[in-house]
Amino acid sequence: MGELLVKSAPGCAIPKKEMNIELYTTAKKSIMDKLTILTDAAKYDVACTSSGVDRKGNGRDMGNCVSAGICHSFSSDGRCISLLKILMSNECVYDCKYCVNRKSNDVPRATFTPDEICELTMNFYRRNYIEGLFLSSGIINNPTYTMELIYQTLYKLRNVYRFRGYVHVKGIPGADPIVIQQTGYLADRMSVNLELPTAQSLEALAPNKHRSNILKPMRQIQNGIAQGKQELALYKSAPSFVPAGQSTQMIIGATPESDYQIMSVAEGLYDKFGLKRVFYSAYVGINEDKALPSVREASPLLREHRLYQADWLLRYYSFRVSELLNEKHQNFNILLDPKCDWALQHLEQFPVEINRADYQMLLRVPGIGVKSAQRICKARKTGALNFESLKKMGVVLKRALYFITCSGKMMYNTKIEENYITRNLLAEHEKLPFDKDGMTYKQLSLFDDTQENAGLFGMTEEGKKAYG
Numbered sequence: 001m002g003e004l005l006v007k008s009a010p011g012c013a014i015p016k017k018e019m020n021i022e023l024y025t026t027a028k029k030s031i032m033d034k035l036t037i038l039t040d041a042a043k044y045d046v047a048c049t050s051s052g053v054d055r056k057g058n059g060r061d062m063g064n065c066v067s068a069g070i071c072h073s074f075s076s077d078g079r080c081i082s083l084l085k086i087l088m089s090n091e092c093v094y095d096c097k098y099c100v101n102r103k104s105n106d107v108p109r110a111t112f113t114p115d116e117i118c119e120l121t122m123n124f125y126r127r128n129y130i131e132g133l134f135l136s137s138g139i140i141n142n143p144t145y146t147m148e149l150i151y152q153t154l155y156k157l158r159n160v161y162r163f164r165g166y167v168h169v170k171g172i173p174g175a176d177p178i179v180i181q182q183t184g185y186l187a188d189r190m191s192v193n194l195e196l197p198t199a200q201s202l203e204a205l206a207p208n209k210h211r212s213n214i215l216k217p218m219r220q221i222q223n224g225i226a227q228g229k230q231e232l233a234l235y236k237s238a239p240s241f242v243p244a245g246q247s248t249q250m251i252i253g254a255t256p257e258s259d260y261q262i263m264s265v266a267e268g269l270y271d272k273f274g275l276k277r278v279f280y281s282a283y284v285g286i287n288e289d290k291a292l293p294s295v296r297e298a299s300p301l302l303r304e305h306r307l308y309q310a311d312w313l314l315r316y317y318s319f320r321v322s323e324l325l326n327e328k329h330q331n332f333n334i335l336l337d338p339k340c341d342w343a344l345q346h347l348e349q350f351p352v353e354i355n356r357a358d359y360q361m362l363l364r365v366p367g368i369g370v371k372s373a374q375r376i377c378k379a380r381k382t383g384a385l386n387f388e389s390l391k392k393m394g395v396v397l398k399r400a401l402y403f404i405t406c407s408g409k410m411m412y413n414t415k416i417e418e419n420y421i422t423r424n425l426l427a428e429h430e431k432l433p434f435d436k437d438g439m440t441y442k443q444l445s446l447f448d449d450t451q452e453n454a455g456l457f458g459m460t461e462e463g464k465k466a467y468g
Contacts, residue, residue, distance in 0.1 A: 095208065352404050
């Protein structure tokens with residue numbers, strides 16, 4: 001590979017230097033062979049996000065970036081992935097027990113050159129297959145060497161191939177901070193994987209990685225983002241540093257942490273590091289190891305789903321982890337989403353009067369989302385709302401009807417009682433087994449609560465329309 005003159009990123013006092021990086025792989029492979037290997041190897045790196053940044057085309061360079069950005073596809077195991085989501089290399093000097101690319105695994109290996117990644121990105125973009133690039137890598141030689149490869153790829157993509165689309169790259173823990181800083185001026189989003197929720201689990205399953213090495217670049221990126229915003233406020237031409245923010249990923253289910261521990265870690269990351277997203281990746285058994293769950297055990301995808309729902313409550317609904325879980329109640333109810341479960345544990349706060357409740361309280365009503373809460377606050381300034389108007393605003397009445405009143409009246413003659421509401425929510429919404437996790441809720445019977453059920457299940461045309 002030829003030499004590339006690397007220019008200092010704007011804002012970094014770095015002398016110009018030449019990088020002559022020698023790539024290696026176990027065998028000569030065509031670019032299609034590499035693409036097959038390295039897209040499959042990247043599917044466990046979760047990042048199904050939109051770009052979160054806008055960049056207009058300038059008539060000279062290729063592409064643009066819009067905040068609703070990345071195209072998605074689905075892998076064979078059902079995971080939502082970016083269409084061009086690849087590893088630089090699946091060579092790795094680390095031996096993390098949970099990773100398919102660990103050095104002790106006998107798997108096909110491949111390594112892209114920076115030019116190959118640039119050509120692939122541009123060709124896919126020209127065909128309208130993608131709107132951006134997600135790039136990660138195994139650790140080749142050492143973290144700094146790998147990060148320099150990623151930087152060199154982004155430098156060429158931006159300055160030689162003139163690509164202005166969305167780019168999300170992984171920051172490599174332990175890499176030289178100067179290289180991470182340089183890369184941040186070329187990427188839209190960076191992420192440093194936390195890997196596992198606790199330092200103890202990381203030590204047990206990934207002995208080559210250390211929590212302090214992971215948190216250090218996360219703090220550097222956070223400080224760089226804050227400094228970049230200050231510079232942009234003073235100088236419009238100042239370069240952007242990671243404008244779409246940073247994210248991280250945790251593997252859940254490989255180690256025994258509770259939901260309470262996992263969400264507490266996530267809350268701390270949001271509060272202390274200003275992360276945009278925490279991704280939760282349900283452990284998939286791919287390696288046989290006595291320190292790991294058996295490969296025959298099912299992946300905890302429903303648990304992953306509940307964690308994402310709770311994460312949404314933290315980021316957009318002003319919930320705190322202490323409201324959802326505690327030392328005595330450490331795991332989410334697998335049968336109900338966390339918001340419904342919270343409401344059932346706090347029935348003393350319901351029903352809520354739609355025409356008077358403040359915005360924060362509306363957000364806590366099951367079936368009312370951020371947009372519908374905003375619409376309610378705006379619409380009730382011009383008149384009283386009823387259930388039909390709530391339905392038009394996007395309120396999910398099948399859940400909300402147990403927790404709200406309109407002008408002092410409930411939609412049906414319903415009991416504000418935990419077991420009754422739970423049975424109806426499970427019967428109509430979740431459709432999950434009733435005997436998981438030791439739950440004791442009874443199956444709804446046609447002979448139970450006859451009067452209330454008659455109203456609930458649509459004996460009037462008005463009820464049928466409102467209930468949907």
